[in-house]
Amino acid sequence: MRASLILGALLSGVALAAALLSLVWTPADVTQLTIAQKLLPPSSAHWLGTDHFGRDMLSMVMVGARSSMAVALIAVGIGMGFGVPLGLLAAARSGGWLDEVVMRGNDLVFAFPSLVIAILITAALGPSATNAIIAIGIFNIPVFARVSRGAALPIWTLDYIRAARVAGKGAARISLQHILPNIANLLIVQGTIQFSLGILAEAGLSYVGLGAQPPTPSWGRMLAEAQTMIALAPHVAIVPGLAIVATVLGLNLLGDGLRDALDPRLRRSP
Amino acid sequence: MIRVAKLSVEAGRHDILHGIDLALPPGRIAGLVGESGSGKSMAALAIMGLLPPGMRAEGRVELDGRNLLDLPERELCRIRGRRIGMIFQEPMTALNPLMTIGDQVAEVLRIHQGLDRKAALERARDRLDRVGLAAPRFPLTLYPHELSGGQRQRVAIALAIALRPDLLIADEPTTALDMTTQAMILDLLRGLVRDEGMALLLITHDLAVVAGMADRLAVMQDGSIVEEGPTGQVFRQRRHPYTRALFAASTHQPRLVLPRAEPRPLLQVEQAVREYPLPRRGLAGRRESLRAVDGVGFRIDAGESVGLVGESGCGKSTLTRAILGLDPLQGGRILLEGQEIRAGRAMPRALRARMQAVFQDPFGSFDPRWPVERLVAEPFHLTGRPRDWREQVAEALYEVGITGDAMRRHIHEFSGGQRQRIAIARALIIKPRLIVLDEAVSALDVRVRAQVLDLLARLRVSHGLAYLFISHDLSVVRQITDRVMIMERGRIVESGPTQQVMDAPQHPHTQTLLAALPRIPAAWQDHRDGHEQVSGVALSPPRP
Numbered sequence: 001m002r003a004s005l006i007l008g009a010l011l012s013g014v015a016l017a018a019a020l021l022s023l024v025w026t027p028a029d030v031t032q033l034t035i036a037q038k039l040l041p042p043s044s045a046h047w048l049g050t051d052h053f054g055r056d057m058l059s060m061v062m063v064g065a066r067s068s069m070a071v072a073l074i075a076v077g078i079g080m081g082f083g084v085p086l087g088l089l090a091a092a093r094s095g096g097w098l099d100e101v102v103m104r105g106n107d108l109v110f111a112f113p114s115l116v117i118a119i120l121i122t123a124a125l126g127p128s129a130t131n132a133i134i135a136i137g138i139f140n141i142p143v144f145a146r147v148s149r150g151a152a153l154p155i156w157t158l159d160y161i162r163a164a165r166v167a168g169k170g171a172a173r174i175s176l177q178h179i180l181p182n183i184a185n186l187l188i189v190q191g192t193i194q195f196s197l198g199i200l201a202e203a204g205l206s207y208v209g210l211g212a213q214p215p216t217p218s219w220g221r222m223l224a225e226a227q228t229m230i231a232l233a234p235h236v237a238i239v240p241g242l243a244i245v246a247t248v249l250g251l252n253l254l255g256d257g258l259r260d261a262l263d264p265r266l267r268r269s270p
Numbered sequence: 271m272i273r274v275a276k277l278s279v280e281a282g283r284h285d286i287l288h289g290i291d292l293a294l295p296p297g298r299i300a301g302l303v304g305e306s307g308s309g310k311s312m313a314a315l316a317i318m319g320l321l322p323p324g325m326r327a328e329g330r331v332e333l334d335g336r337n338l339l340d341l342p343e344r345e346l347c348r349i350r351g352r353r354i355g356m357i358f359q360e361p362m363t364a365l366n367p368l369m370t371i372g373d374q375v376a377e378v379l380r381i382h383q384g385l386d387r388k389a390a391l392e393r394a395r396d397r398l399d400r401v402g403l404a405a406p407r408f409p410l411t412l413y414p415h416e417l418s419g420g421q422r423q424r425v426a427i428a429l430a431i432a433l434r435p436d437l438l439i440a441d442e443p444t445t446a447l448d449m450t451t452q453a454m455i456l457d458l459l460r461g462l463v464r465d466e467g468m469a470l471l472l473i474t475h476d477l478a479v480v481a482g483m484a485d486r487l488a489v490m491q492d493g494s495i496v497e498e499g500p501t502g503q504v505f506r507q508r509r510h511p512y513t514r515a516l517f518a519a520s521t522h523q524p525r526l527v528l529p530r531a532e533p534r535p536l537l538q539v540e541q542a543v544r545e546y547p548l549p550r551r552g553l554a555g556r557r558e559s560l561r562a563v564d565g566v567g568f569r570i571d572a573g574e575s576v577g578l579v580g581e582s583g584c585g586k587s588t589l590t591r592a593i594l595g596l597d598p599l600q601g602g603r604i605l606l607e608g609q610e611i612r613a614g615r616a617m618p619r620a621l622r623a624r625m626q627a628v629f630q631d632p633f634g635s636f637d638p639r640w641p642v643e644r645l646v647a648e649p650f651h652l653t654g655r656p657r658d659w660r661e662q663v664a665e666a667l668y669e670v671g672i673t674g675d676a677m678r679r680h681i682h683e684f685s686g687g688q689r690q691r692i693a694i695a696r697a698l699i700i701k702p703r704l705i706v707l708d709e710a711v712s713a714l715d716v717r718v719r720a721q722v723l724d725l726l727a728r729l730r731v732s733h734g735l736a737y738l739f740i741s742h743d744l745s746v747v748r749q750i751t752d753r754v755m756i757m758e759r760g761r762i763v764e765s766g767p768t769q770q771v772m773d774a775p776q777h778p779h780t781q782t783l784l785a786a787l788p789r790i791p792a793a794w795q796d797h798r799d800g801h802e803q804v805s806g807v808a809l810s811p812p813r814p
Contacts, residue, residue, distance in 0.1 A: 117517040132481045159629035160637045163696065165596050169623045170615060 005257025011250025015243070019065040028056035029213050039072050039233040052225065055217075057235070061243050063168045067129060067212045068247070072198030074133045076191055079140020084187065087148030087154040088179060092171035103149070106133060106142035113205055116137040122210040129212040135187070137203045151183040152226045166199050184258050192255030196248040201243055219244050271295050272354070272437050272469060277494075279309075279316050286312050288527035289329060291485075294437055294469040299460070301484030302473045302502065303516070305715035306686070309493040310473045314439045317471075318356055319346040333436070353384050355430030359442040365414040371398065371425045372410025378432045392428075394432070401428045402458060420451035421584070425460065434466060441473045442676035448742055453786035456483060460767055478788035479518045481505065489513045504670045505794035508683060515717060515787035521748055521795065522720035524613035524727035536607060536736050537570040537593070542656035543601030544588050556671060562588040562652040564760035565602065572703065575730060575737040577768065579783070580757035586740050589757075590708055593738070594627055607703065623652040626697035636681040642667070642692060643677040649700045662708070666695040670725060687718035696723065704736045723749055744787055748772055756780045 027047070034054035042049045048057035090102040118135035125131040155161065155178070164174050199219075205211040206220030216223070219240040226237035272696070274292040278285065287309050294300055304310045314325045317505060319338060331338040333353060333673050338346065350356075358364055358699065368372060375394035376790060385393065391410060398408060401424040414422055423443065431437055444452035460483060463470045470743050471484055480487055480501065487501040489512065492652050496512040508514045536603060544563040562585040570576050580586045591597040593604055598613040605611070609621050626649060629635050636645050646663045647655065656662065660677070667676055671689040711719045727750065747754055748768055755765040756779060764777040775781045 070367045159631050159635040160628060162594075162596065163627065163635060163646060164694075166622070166625075166627045168617075169648075178637050182637065208525055221695050 002257070005251045005261060007171075007259050008162055008250050008255070011246050012254050013250075015247040015250065016069065017066050018062045018248060019069045022059070022062035022066050024125035026059035027115045028059045028060055030055055030217050039229065039236065041233070041235060048239050049233070051110045051222070051236050052229055052233075058218040061219070062240055063232055064217045064222060065202025065216045065243065065247070066241065067206075067216055068199050068202050068244075069134065070157055071133050071202040071211070072195050075136035075198045075201075076194050078133070078137030079194060080187065080191060083141040083144025083146075084148045084180075087145040087153055088151075088175040090145065090149045091156060091173055091179070094149075094156065097151075102145060104147050109139065109142045115201065117206060118201065119208065122205060126226075127213060129216075132202055132205045136198050137207070140198070143194060143195060144187070144190065147186060148183055152179045152188045155179055189255040189259045189265045192251045192258070196251040198226050199244065199247055206254040274313075274317060274330070275332065275333045277313065277314055277316055277331060278328045279325055280328075281325045282283070283628050285493060286325065287316065287327075288572045290488075290493075290495045291490060291498075292471070292495075295472055296436065297463060297467045298804045299463055299470045299472055299482035299483050299572075301486065301487040302471060302490060303475065304490035305516075305717065306585060308490045310490050311417075311441055312493075313490075314441050314471065315354065316472055317437075317439065319343075319355060320350075324795075325403065330609075333795075343535070349566055351378055354437045354439065355433070355435040355436050355800040356441065357423070357426045357430045357443050358436060359445050361419050361426055361446065364426045365422055365429075366598060367414050368660050369727065370411050370413055371417070371428075372412075373407075374425070375432050376410075377602075378429055382433055384590065394428075397428045397432050399429070400462075401425070402454075403428070408662065418451075421457055422449055423447065423451075424458065426453075427462070431462060431466065431468070435468060437469045437471065438462070439473070442475070442785060443472075444476070444762055444773055449744065450581060450782055450786040452479075452731055453788070456788070459483070466564065470563045472651055476788065477517060477716070478790050481790040481794065482788050483650055489516065490782055496709060502791075502794060503789065510567070515606040519717040519720040521790065522716075522723065524724045534572045534573070535569050535605075536572045537548060537738070539593070539602070540567050541602035542566045542589065542592060542599050542604060542606070544585075544592055544597065545600045547700050561760050563592065563599075564761055566757075566760070567602070568762060568765065570704070570736055570738060573730070573734050573736055574753065575739060575751045577741045577751035577754040578738060578757060579744055579747050579754060582646065582743055584757045586757050587708070587762040588737075590706060594625065595622060619652045623649070623700050623705065625704045626700065626702040626704050626737045627706040628690070628710040630712055632686040632693070634690065634805060635693050638681060641678050641680060644700055645681065646692065646696045653700050662699060663695075664701045667692070669698065669729070670695045673700070679775070686720075687722060688712060694722075695731070698733065702735070704738065707737055707739045710739070712741060712743060719746070726750060742784055744772070757781065768800070 003091045032055070037050050037054040038052050040046055046056050046058065048061065048230060050056055051060065088104050090099040093099050118132070118139065122131045123133040138147055152175070152181070161178060163176060164178055169177070202218070203220035203223065206218040207224045209224070211220055212218045221241035226240070230237050272293070274290065275436065276289040276291065277287055278289050279287040290313060292300060302310050302313065305360070315321050317331050317338070321327060327339050329339065334350065338349065341349070365371070372391055372394050372662065375397055376387065376390035377388040379393050380387065395405065395410060398410070399405065403421060414425070416744070417425065443459070444455050447455060456479065459470060462468060472480060474480055484501045486499065487504045488495045488498040489504065489510065490496070492514045497504055497513045505517070508517055542563050543565055545559040545561050546558055548558045564585070564641050566589060576591070588597070591609065591790050592599050595613050595617045596612045603610050606621060606624055611617060611621070626720065632732070643660060643663050646666060647659050650656070650659060664677065667670050667673070672688060672695065674689050681692070684692065711722050714722060720738040726737070730737060739747060740750050751768050753766065754768045755762045756777065757763070758779045764771060764775065764780045771780060775784050
């Protein structure tokens, strides 16, 4: 249990650190092309080798981490920012028309295949990181709405909610003071899962050319460009592939670990 | 015959059971009583070989000369069900909701006896008839959700006795049931033991239940059996101090001169009606509704303690929610000190502040993420939080007997009884006139219950409180109320001074309820019963 938390924190931490570090320093300039040094295997000069334009792969992965994480993080933020209040509202008015409207709206969004619509949105608005964020973010909203409503409903039936109502508190205050802290665990776990799915989605969008635009490197486009060169220089595909796997795995482990660590009932009393 | 000898259970370095001995002869009922945490359920699980992972049993559980503790899991699977059956407290979760009751009973027969489906269903029919779910009214094709709690417990019993086991273990089989249902299930168990020659190990916290059932009685404390013998003898002799404390608590009456209520109306309920819409029958069907509360009227005077008694589904919870201003009424009105109670925001805070509540579930009554000081201070929302709120919280906690560094701790660090005291502190903090106690002591062990009842009686005097005490259990209501109302199908069918209603019930429903009340025979009761001081509560603590 604790091992997964540590491993998850480590993997996600490395990805985050790489992304942050790339803001101020990278081993080499990712916009500089040196065709003479193309497709070099890992060496002491280029730890992860170079790609078909001779760019340093380590620098590429670091900058790619930045755009992947930024897109996924903001998309999760959009999903939580809209989804959680909607879900709490629906739970507070459970069975009423407001609940019905929110949940049917969710169903509507859920009914569309998300990646296809994301491609549609970015194709219509023009390919860019911002539009990728919007597209992924919209599909996060119903996920968070549903999770928070589902988690809030059983809490609404508990006696401490009745006690809070006897103390004259309204639905909004109860949702904020009692419900939200008690479903925070679930939201954090869901958040890390959505974060990892967002990274996958961003990779998918940039793989088909609808994410961050060149020259900004991104993991998805690195994969796409490596496709024709796998036989020639496998590291060009393996490096961004491993980056995606490690980050997604790390975030999932972190989510699980956090859930266990955050619950005061699982914590040992002093 | 099954014999348990020197049975010990340990989990890591902790001993949970210390060498208990039990004889379970056929056709006899052995009672095992104790409070929660005494290890009585662990003993049952150890006998069944169903201990949770990480626990180890030592000693002997003898069946036909073999020690069950030595048998491999494969053999145990054959013995469970066939030789030893078990029923649990919660009938609502004991059955598979997706299988018909016939199939569930038949499944046991098919697995253990290799019967084909038709023969198994025939035998299942016979077993269900035996537990009182007879043919025309209860076809095999019913699903669990179509049955009441008591009926489901009967199905669970049919499952347990399908293979005519030598031993049936019943772990609190009636604790989750209404009084009248409890009486019927106990009757059924008694009949099964007599007719089928089974041994029954009846595990319960309720002394009145074992008094009427068990041939022999074992009293358990902290993993040991402290006293054992024929039931009547154990009741009369009470050799061990723990047995004495337990018995005294179960018939305990708070010894306090109750103040005379002022004839000033505090709560008035007038012709209250609360309806629920029922699901439409078919698309064009008329929408019918259920009257959960059907023209109820009563009054509670200032400083009075009134009981509201009824079985589950009688409408008492619905009425409680309306009184607390949580749900609206469809007809009639409820007045608190002359002001009308309305649900939701329409109710002024000052009015709400005159009434507080204590709920049943000591585990669900508190937000697990809040420290105790914040939990107790929550009702200040109604009055505005005073500058010295921390001191007031500390004082309220002191008054209910919670001392030490409780303020900053979280609720999971407290026992059930302590939690209920904290709930009372929370209700007291804004000095209300009326406290609604909704099954407030039903989940507590007898000794803790007696202490909490003492506390309630004392607080009523010192704070001039009125209580509305809602319960399904007449014996608890008798201990704490001046007046009692009996509710059935949305109406109050009888009301009057508690003693009078108990001694000379007029309405047939009241008579049924009283007849169902398990009692300890008068000859077994000690003359000191009900007057012994229950340890742990001082009657009048100094004001801090």
